Amino acid sequence: MTAGFCQRCLHYAFDYETPKTLVIPNIGVGCVFRFTQLLVVLYVVGYVCVVQKAYQETDSVISSVTTKVKGFAFTNTSDMDPRFWDVADYVIPSQGDNSFFVLTNMVVTPNQTQSRCPELPNPSTTCVDDCDCIEGHSDPQGNGIQTGLCENYSTTAKTCEVLSWCPLEIDTKLPEHALLASAENFTVLIKNSITYPKFNVHRRNILPHINSSYLKRCEFNRATDPDCPIFRLKNIVSEAGEEFQDMAVKGGVLGIIIDWSCDLDWWAGKCYPKYSFRRLDSKHPVNNVAPGYNFRFAKYYKTQDGEETRTLIKAYGIRFDVIVFGTVRPE
Amino acid sequence: MTAGFCQRCLHYAFDYETPKTLVIPNIGVGCVFRFTQLLVVLYVVGYVCVVQKAYQETDSVISSVTTKVKGFAFTNTSDMDPRFWDVADYVIPSQGDNSFFVLTNMVVTPNQTQSRCPELPNPSTTCVDDCDCIEGHSDPQGNGIQTGLCENYSTTAKTCEVLSWCPLEIDTKLPEHALLASAENFTVLIKNSITYPKFNVHRRNILPHINSSYLKRCEFNRATDPDCPIFRLKNIVSEAGEEFQDMAVKGGVLGIIIDWSCDLDWWAGKCYPKYSFRRLDSKHPVNNVAPGYNFRFAKYYKTQDGEETRTLIKAYGIRFDVIVFGTVRPE
Amino acid sequence: MTAGFCQRCLHYAFDYETPKTLVIPNIGVGCVFRFTQLLVVLYVVGYVCVVQKAYQETDSVISSVTTKVKGFAFTNTSDMDPRFWDVADYVIPSQGDNSFFVLTNMVVTPNQTQSRCPELPNPSTTCVDDCDCIEGHSDPQGNGIQTGLCENYSTTAKTCEVLSWCPLEIDTKLPEHALLASAENFTVLIKNSITYPKFNVHRRNILPHINSSYLKRCEFNRATDPDCPIFRLKNIVSEAGEEFQDMAVKGGVLGIIIDWSCDLDWWAGKCYPKYSFRRLDSKHPVNNVAPGYNFRFAKYYKTQDGEETRTLIKAYGIRFDVIVFGTVRPE
Numbered sequence A, B, C: 001m002t003a004g005f006c007q008r009c010l011h012y013a014f015d016y017e018t019p020k021t022l023v024i025p026n027i028g029v030g031c032v033f034r035f036t037q038l039l040v041v042l043y044v045v046g047y048v049c050v051v052q053k054a055y056q057e058t059d060s061v062i063s064s065v066t067t068k069v070k071g072f073a074f075t076n077t078s079d080m081d082p083r084f085w086d087v088a089d090y091v092i093p094s095q096g097d098n099s100f101f102v103l104t105n106m107v108v109t110p111n112q113t114q115s116r117c118p119e120l121p122n123p124s125t126t127c128v129d130d131c132d133c134i135e136g137h138s139d140p141q142g143n144g145i146q147t148g149l150c151e152n153y154s155t156t157a158k159t160c161e162v163l164s165w166c167p168l169e170i171d172t173k174l175p176e177h178a179l180l181a182s183a184e185n186f187t188v189l190i191k192n193s194i195t196y197p198k199f200n201v202h203r204r205n206i207l208p209h210i211n212s213s214y215l216k217r218c219e220f221n222r223a224t225d226p227d228c229p230i231f232r233l234k235n236i237v238s239e240a241g242e243e244f245q246d247m248a249v250k251g252g253v254l255g256i257i258i259d260w261s262c263d264l265d266w267w268a269g270k271c272y273p274k275y276s277f278r279r280l281d282s283k284h285p286v287n288n289v290a291p292g293y294n295f296r297f298a299k300y301y302k303t304q305d306g307e308e309t310r311t312l313i314k315a316y317g318i319r320f321d322v323i324v325f326g327t328v329r330p331e
Helices: A002-014 A027-051 A181-185 A212-217 A233-239 A244-250 B002-014 B027-051 B181-185 B212-217 B233-239 B244-250 C002-014 C027-051 C181-185 C212-217 C233-239 C244-250
Strands: A016-019 A021-024 A062-070 A073-075 A083-085 A099-118 A145-152 A158-166 A187-196 A201-204 A230-232 A252-259 A274-279 A294-302 A308-325 A327-329 B016-019 B021-024 B062-070 B073-075 B083-085 B099-118 B145-152 B158-166 B187-196 B201-204 B230-232 B252-259 B274-279 B294-302 B308-325 B327-329 C016-019 C021-024 C062-070 C073-075 C083-085 C099-118 C145-152 C158-166 C187-196 C201-204 C230-232 C252-259 C274-279 C294-302 C308-325 C327-329
Touching: A002 C027, A016 C027, A027 B002, A027 B016, A062 A099, A062 A308, A062 C252, A062 C308, A073 A181, A083 C158, A099 A145, A099 A181, A099 A244, A158 B083, A181 A233, A181 A244, A187 A233, A187 A252, A187 A308, A230 A233, A233 A244, A233 A252, A233 A274, A233 A308, A244 A252, A244 A308, A252 B062, A294 B294, A294 C294, A308 B062, B027 C002, B027 C016, B062 B099, B062 B308, B073 B181, B099 B145, B099 B181, B099 B244, B158 C083, B181 B233, B181 B244, B187 B233, B187 B252, B187 B308, B230 B233, B233 B244, B233 B252, B233 B274, B233 B308, B244 B252, B244 B308, B252 C062, B294 C294, B308 C062, C062 C099, C062 C308, C073 C181, C099 C145, C099 C181, C099 C244, C181 C233, C181 C244, C187 C233, C187 C252, C187 C308, C230 C233, C233 C244, C233 C252, C233 C274, C233 C308, C244 C252, C244 C308
Parallel strands: A252 A308, B252 B308, C252 C308
Antiparallel strands: A016 C021, A021 B016, A062 A187, A073 A083, A099 A158, A099 A308, A145 A158, A187 A201, A187 A230, A252 A274, A294 A308, B021 C016, B062 B187, B073 B083, B099 B158, B099 B308, B145 B158, B187 B201, B187 B230, B252 B274, B294 B308, C062 C187, C073 C083, C099 C158, C099 C308, C145 C158, C187 C201, C187 C230, C252 C274, C294 C308
């Protein structure tokens, strides 16, 4: 009996089972059947493999960007002395990495010192006499620490005196036309190297077929010079659908997007950057706060007698963010 | 024979084969069979499609961040003159991009000049006479190039003289309480616009239902104002499980994480940012070096006779990194 | 008839269909059949699950980097006064985030003021008399706004006078040997914390088994100290296959790549950073423009009588970009 049981087990394990099939020798039915099979094969090869490339792995890009702005400007307005501006003056930060700011407009408050002055007049700072001002109080809407005195701001208004960097900045006097209007003609050279680490692929946005003499004189133009890495700021802004002079007054953020989506199959062979431009901040939404783009910085000086003074600059301008993206498919 | 062979081939190519099936007309067995099929269908539709959304492509986010800190502080300690601090003084870098630093504590070394002074005393710099000091030697643990002289550092200690920015910084005198303790009440406005390029989806963290007057007075609170983009620094730090005043003394790095993981299926419709906060550096690990976060920078001045002097500042403070991430699923 | 129809429908719905199978009780054929099945199982378990881990989800890394450079240098060349350089002088920006620049060479133009001076001689700026210079004209290749006068640049050359920051920078006088050649011995401490938000995994590059005393004296070496987060600049550059002194003359961009690709299966347990180094800009391609890495910045001063002067520095050096990447597979 045991021998019989083992043999039965062996039979189960090593018997070959196959469905009985019925062959219908009808050409019509057969054609329909083969055509259906063909559709399945076409779907797998054509769509899954060729279109979607589902057999491929993907990898994200590692990118390095350097930028170099070129150009100068001259300003001669009633508010300021005539002044010449070069790269060291208007590009902040100066290092030229993947985000750079070009100053286009500003409110300058020179010769500020640590001292006392009456507040700018607004409902919470106007006063009649010293009783309205609290010593040591700091109003979050104000500009300094109150000293407890009520002083003449002008012949008509009295405001609480504050300890602060005086004179206070009056940032409502922003020029209506951008001070550095000629910044639209500045150019920027963008150098971008990328690596797909998984596939050991390296590319740079200065393409192999471009020579040095062309690079010295070219300027990006989507139609005529799509591979030139030198961009005129006005063109960048207008490609993003904006007007440079409008944007220059209150500032903004502009994205320079470099798309390196590559297909590394041998028959594809191409891996070129595609440039596009988009304004990244909101222009005129109904709900906004602090529209445009600005920040404050100061240059610090020392007078002969060792006192620290500063020039406060509320800088308006366009921040250019170079954004590199792309996924690659392997070799 | 050839004709017969061809015909056989044709038969093989266009015969329709189908398995012979056995139909068991038993309701019980049939129910079990259909129930099994139902489970498979439920798995595919319910889990793969609805839960995992495996039919969807995904895309990574392109993000643009601007930040603007607001607030001022007043310091009056025995070490320094009374001083008023505003944004231009304590926010570094001033541009307000996705990483900003708020100064909370510092060691200031004013009036440094290129000159000679005795080293700070430590085992490798103390000397008895000039023979212990080697001209031109630069000790990696030291602060300058030795001149070969042994000078009095104090009445009790003699150290090698060095060429350096003198007087040397004594960074052991870090204030125990953060100098700019009131930085906890500063606020920061974070504006974030995102784009999913593959799906042409644009969103910003100022949501459509928020109006400008609300934005002027609101403050982020996870319970009551979860959509307000204005954050009080103290709250950010406490949401990350830290104490602002502790962190302000030696500095640290704090992540403001904005999660834009969106589901763009038409019935989902929502794509809101979710804010979270995490301390990114290590607080008190057993193994650490240079805990906290600090860096040195200098303000350069020129004296009347053209000599360069500088004020060296070892700045301690909190670096806030705005980190945006998210993957989207398509429309 | 209706009852019969319903019954037939019911039969279709709940009949159990199964193919008729043919059992071939042949050990040889059975073995081949089972072996084929085994191959399929091995492929699914061995390749898809174990090698490709296709059952796992993946997640991208969120990273925070702080860097701190240490070292000082002394320069004594004929062009400049002897000068001592420390971190605050040569690291730009000073904050120490994931991209820092170490100054190695420079062209310094001190005492520039807003004034007038003759242009640097080149074909488009040389002139014979005032008629060759157009008042208000700004040549894109030039350095300022022409005043319309033709002045002596030297005893042999006359050039158009320009309004600019004068004296003009002569950047052809770049030192042939890097001024801060000793920068090769500077060290940098890199602290990197990462988070995989989907899996709540946190890691830092100071590994748990490293103690503080080791951190104070160690230096990265791929063979002997692969986990030490302190890197000597010379070694970083040489690991990238470059020569520090060559690169220091004209500058460059160097990537410090930290790969956190982790496998979080319980039996894997390890999640260590792997460091690699790569030069990210192009060294000597046939087609290049503005090779190396440099940027201009200025230090602003005020003279006793309130006039603004500046020292313009064309800074050449090595920008180190810390690039963190990695995908994780879940626990």
